[in-house]
Amino acid sequence: MNFLTLAVLIALTYLIQRIVLMHALDGLTYDMKSERRTVEPDEPFHLVSTIENNKRMPVFFLHLNETVPAEIRLGENEKGIDFRIMKAYGTEPLASMQQVMYIMPRQKAVRRTEVSIAKRGRYILRGATLTAGDLLGIDSRSFQQPLAREIVVFPRRTDISRVKQAYGGYLGDISVRRFIMPDPIDTIGFREYTGTEPQRDISWRETLRRGRLMVKQYDYTAEMRAALIVDISGASHEEAEQIFSVTRSIADSLEEKHIQFSFVTNAWILSSSSVFGYVPDGTGPVHLNAVLECLGRACYEVTQDTGKMLRDTLKGRNDGRSYIYISADSSRKKDILQYYEAEAGQKLFKVDCTKEVRL
Incomplete structure (x- = not known):
């Protein structure tokens, strides 16, 4: 081989190197998502990474560096992934999952990675950096694909046997009261106005027909309802957890008993739609999942004080439902609770998460 031939080969190799490197990232797309948006603590689930090469040229060397929450743990059978803890993104600790691959022309590469998360909270998949190299691995080009895909981990279940026992007696009192509370939905007839009924119960059509004031007569409710009031004000991070x-365990118990319940909390909810935690009356898997997702998204910041939350929740709600107030220690707010119980004429069932159950 003479010098000229060698020079031509070197020039061609260099040219091919530059062309491969110049177009290495062309037509390359990336996405990552969780197969499940909500999960239980330590429950295995899969992160699905998809890389598609839409051009006619292969990608000879591709280094994938995915940014994930530092709390993620790889499954025991996951091989070929380099997992490293990174510096925090603000206050959010992050990690990277790195791997190297080769992608053929017009190929879609899909990788399912089994992971789990032990701690309650809302976590975000932040995307990845893709680095493509030339034929000889001398030079490379990179691009970042930002993402913001959420994963919400529910709180752990805990033993609430003492709460169930005490709440059983409390429910007994409510069960008696529910048969003396009229249900404003089911009207079974009319009776003459005595002056003690609220004006909204007057039936003007029946009054005109009979020539004297008549009010609607309601049926008695037979459906048990509850309201969960979750107060984290003044609680430490450990107490809030x-x-x-x-709260999660009580919600599970109410759902098992098919008791309709609403949910409200003054914990700040990490969500794009609203920072306020409220779920109206309901029952069933969808309703329960909405409550558990609020608990999973809750952080330690407080949106309103105890008094305002109780006033807004109890105002005008003399409907015979049971009110379950859950806090770290209700004795810290004894005066506030007694004031709003007296004002609303409602007895709260108090659950102290750091002490014995209080009634």
């Missing part, structure tokens, strides 16, 4: 776990 206990509150969330106890």
